[in-house]
Amino acid sequence: MTDLVPLLIILPALNEQETLPGVLAEITTALPTAHILVVSDGSTDATAQVARCGGARVMDLPFNLGVGGAMRAGFRYAKTHGYTHVVQVDSDGQHDPALIVTLCECMNATGADIVVGARFAGVGDYRVRGPRRWAMRLLSAIISRVAHTKLVDTTSGFKLMGPRALELFAIDYPAEYLGDTVEALVIAARAGLRIEQVAVHMRPRAGGRPSHNPLKAAVFLVRAIVALLVALLRPRTRIAQDSR
Amino acid sequence: MSGYLFALTFGVLTAIWMILLLRSRHLREKYAVIWILIAVLVVVVGIWPSILAWLSRLLGVQTPLNLAFFVAALILLLLSVQASVELSKLESQNRRLAEEVAVLRTDLDELRTVQLGSQSGAGSYGSGQDRQGLQLPDWQLQDTPGQDLHSPDLRGQNLRSQDSLEEA
Numbered sequence: 472m473t474d475l476v477p478l479l480i481i482l483p484a485l486n487e488q489e490t491l492p493g494v495l496a497e498i499t500t501a502l503p504t505a506h507i508l509v510v511s512d513g514s515t516d517a518t519a520q521v522a523r524c525g526g527a528r529v530m531d532l533p534f535n536l537g538v539g540g541a542m543r544a545g546f547r548y549a550k551t552h553g554y555t556h557v558v559q560v561d562s563d564g565q566h567d568p569a570l571i572v573t574l575c576e577c578m579n580a581t582g583a584d585i586v587v588g589a590r591f592a593g594v595g596d597y598r599v600r601g602p603r604r605w606a607m608r609l610l611s612a613i614i615s616r617v618a619h620t621k622l623v624d625t626t627s628g629f630k631l632m633g634p635r636a637l638e639l640f641a642i643d644y645p646a647e648y649l650g651d652t653v654e655a656l657v658i659a660a661r662a663g664l665r666i667e668q669v670a671v672h673m674r675p676r677a678g679g680r681p682s683h684n685p686l687k688a689a690v691f692l693v694r695a696i697v698a699l700l701v702a703l704l705r706p707r708t709r710i711a712q713d714s715r
Numbered sequence: 716m717s718g719y720l721f722a723l724t725f726g727v728l729t730a731i732w733m734i735l736l737l738r739s740r741h742l743r744e745k746y747a748v749i750w751i752l753i754a755v756l757v758v759v760v761g762i763w764p765s766i767l768a769w770l771s772r773l774l775g776v777q778t779p780l781n782l783a784f785f786v787a788a789l790i791l792l793l794l795s796v797q798a799s800v801e802l803s804k805l806e807s808q809n810r811r812l813a814e815e816v817a818v819l820r821t822d823l824d825e826l827r828t829v830q831l832g833s834q835s836g837a838g839s840y841g842s843g844q845d846r847q848g849l850q851l852p853d854w855q856l857q858d859t860p861g862q863d864l865h866s867p868d869l870r871g872q873n874l875r876s877q878d879s880l881e882e883a
Contacts, residue, residue, distance in 0.1 A: 547815075
């Protein structure tokens, strides 16, 4: 299926000139027919040039909008250009592009509107500890209830969105911190979209290490809860009936 | 009495200041009106302090000045909430504009590349490259969404690609 429909792969990138060429090369090898859009989120390095050289289309945001803003711009691009399926992939090399096919297979098999590549679902050795882990557990417990399906990794940035999700997210995609992951899933679930997950392994980031600072983790916990509460308090977004 | 005189001067000065700001278009009426109203209120109470005393008797507030403080705090609260709401609205409009600009700029880049390609016969970089370098199947070249830019019937294309998805 992936080679019938032009799939759009969106990579939100903030100063990723080192890792981007490798990621782009991997994507083109894994999915030669897919189109790639790099959204440079106010990058101050050569991200845009590097992406162009790698054969991707480049959307250059005038200033930093965060992952949520970058993705919303990407969704708008996808919609105005008639794409039906969009994959979000991190540009730091954490996600293995070969797994995009796995996401697509899951969407085909289940008919889901959103497929999340989940890190804790038994594959790979991705681990977090302390408050951050509690926060992620709590989030997944609550969002699983809202979405009526088991979701273990609600903060994953590796997702496949189908036509109905695209329709919704082009209008309503939160730009706040954690909004693009947690809140977006809540919005989708409450709009009646089907969400599924696929276990994926994560690779260590090509540059920089994830932080294990307990204070930062506590801040993450608080912000995650705030983001979730705000998401649950907001009125539902309706998608147009003819979107299918 | 001198305290009221002070309030009177303050009220008059605030009103004049607001009118000057309005004149020079540094302040929109929407925001100036409330400040002018507050200034007028302060002037009125400054001239007839008995109004405050009468009002506080009416509301059961023992010290008239406490009523003045309460009302002042309430007005400031409302104004700062209003300012936050306006700020949030502006921020989200600003974001939308940035996104919109980025989408348009990408389209423009693509159009330019296509134009350059048709003039010189070879696209040298960007979106032209992935099409030429990777030998896509013929139908997909026709269906390439990047070229929807030129086709007025975008909706039809959209449906077609979805149909092929459901058949698959």
